Amino acid sequence: MEPGNVTTPFGRRSMTLGMLASQKAASQLQADQSVDKWKIYRSLCAAKPLLGVTDRALAVLNALLSFHPQNVLSEETGLVVFPSNEQLSLRSHGMAEQTIRRHLAVLVEAGLIIRKDSPNGKRYARRASGGSIGEAFGFSLAPLIVRAEEIERLAAEVAAERIHLQRLREQFTLCRRDVAKLIETAMEEDLPGDWETAFCSFRELVEALPRTPTAEQIAVALDAMQTLRDDITNRLEALINAGKTSGNPAQNERHIHNSNPDSTSDLEPALETKQGANSAFQIEPHTAGRHQQKHDNQTRGDARIHTKEDGSALKSFPLGLVLQACPDMVNYGPGGSISNWRDLMAAAVVVRGMLGVSPAAYEEAAIVMGPENAATVMACILERGGHINSAGGYLRDLTRRAEKGEFSVGPMLMSLVRAQGGGTRRAG
Structure with a gap:
């Protein structure tokens, strides 16, 4: 573009200050400046978030570059391409002409190309007597040379x-x-x-x-x-x-044997040793147990502890954790949702009948584990239904293991949480 020469768009398209600035910058192009068109195009693709252009606009620019006869853009080889919308559509994978016009406007607004419209708005070129192109009307690619360093810097930032x-x-x-x-x-x-x-x-x-x-x-x-x-x-x-x-027997009270056979500390069942004795939420038998249970329920909110008649404890887990591990259970709640423990226990009754678990087996599990834990176990059995042949027999087996202190709800829940992707979800 000749210094001081300003080109205004044809027809109803208005002139903007941005277009004027792009033309002024392109007028500073030196004769020895050049750039590889595909290299700058790759940089444009990398820097597009900072340039405000879309993938489809870049596809149209790719089509425009394909009409330039040389791989190197320079003033010597000519910088104006003049394909028709029909030809642009063919090289833009059949993009509609209206869409092409819209993306051409985006490229002009972003300052990546400059319109050089003819008096009648058509794109063409006049050839000199020797056959070389004298004057062309279409789109100038000069901004790609002038802004090459800026585009590469933006691509590096991205x-x-x-x-x-x-x-x-x-x-x-x-x-x-x-x-x-x-x-x-x-x-x-x-x-x-x-x-x-x-x-x-x-x-x-x-x-x-x-x-x-x-x-x-x-x-x-x-x-x-x-x-x-x-x-x-x-x-x-x-x-x-x-x-x-506390590993020294002289320092650890657990290694001191009580010679009194009627002592309550020696009568604590194995289940408490498994799940309560080493827990911060341990429940002591008799009066102290009821006081500690009340305190733990107040501090832990949704999590509860089931205290059986013999003084042993089996703690349940937060309802949110149960639903995280067993999302299928929600479909069987009242109205297709579960918002509290009562809803979960109602859903467990429905699931129990669906899986063929007898009322006696479920009642025994509720007595041994507590109603919340029994409902939780039913939710886990539902979630693993494809791997369990007999839900009723499996529940009875878990109940017997719970009585012996050999079963804990926590590992079962954590295994299902992992299966749901609870510990492996990627960021983004």
């Missing part, structure tokens, strides 16, 4: 941001995996601590991220997840150190 985002995703994934595994280990080993609350906090952090999070959102979630991981690690290390300290 690439750096992409690498930064990828590293944040990797760090968050590793940290999320660490937290999930540590909580799972603590729950399966029945270690003292409010691990259900820690798991709920973990799930809140994971689910708070949108499907396509930004780097800032991942960084905030990563910081919170690292804090949670450090807290869990410190608690587990404290338990390990406490176990080493």
Whole structure:
């Protein structure tokens, strides 16, 4: 484009200051400046988020570049291409002409091409006596040369941001995996601590991220997840150190044998030893047990502890965790939803009949485990229905194991949470 020459658009299309600025910048093009058209096009594709152009607009630009006879764009080879909309449509994979016009306007607005309209708005070229092109009317590709350094810099910024985002995703994934595994280990080993609350906090952090999070959102979630991981690690290390300290029989009251055969401390059943003796939510027998149960129910909210007549305890888990592990159970709740324990127990009755579990087997499970845990087990059996031949026989077996202190609801729930992707969901 000749210095000082301004081209206005044909017809009703209005002139804008942005178009004027693009033409002024293109007028500064030096004769020795050039750029590989496909290299700059790849940079444009990488930098498109910062340039405000879409994939389809770039497809139209790709078609325009294909009409330039040389791979190198320079003033010497001519910078104006003049294909018809019909030819552009063929090289844009059959894109409609109206769509092509819209994307051409986007490219002009972004300052990547310049309109050089003829007096009648048609695109054509006049050839000189020697057959070379003298003057052409169409679209000038000069801005691609003038803005080559800017476009490459923007592409580098996008690439750096992409690498930064990828590293944040990797760090968050590793940290999320660490937290999930540590909580799972603590729950399966029945270690003292409010691990259900820690798991709920973990799930809140994971689910708070949108499907396509930004780097800032991942960084905030990563910081919170690292804090949670450090807290869990410190608690587990404290338990390990406490176990080493209290390992001496002279220091550990569990190794002191009571010579009185009527002592209540020697009559605690195996189930309490399995699930209560090593738990921060342990329930002592008789009066102390009822007081501790009331305190734990107040502090843990949705989680409950079932105390049997013989003084043993089998704790249930938060309703949200149960529904996270067993989403199919929701379909059998009153009105197709479950909002409280009463709804879950009502759904368990429906599922019991559907799976062919006898009322006697379910009633026995409710007596031994507690109504909340019995309903939870039915939800787990429903979720694993394809792997269980006899739901009634399986429930009776779990009931017998619970009586002997050999069954815990926690590992079953955590296994189903993992199967639902609770510990492996990616960020973004």
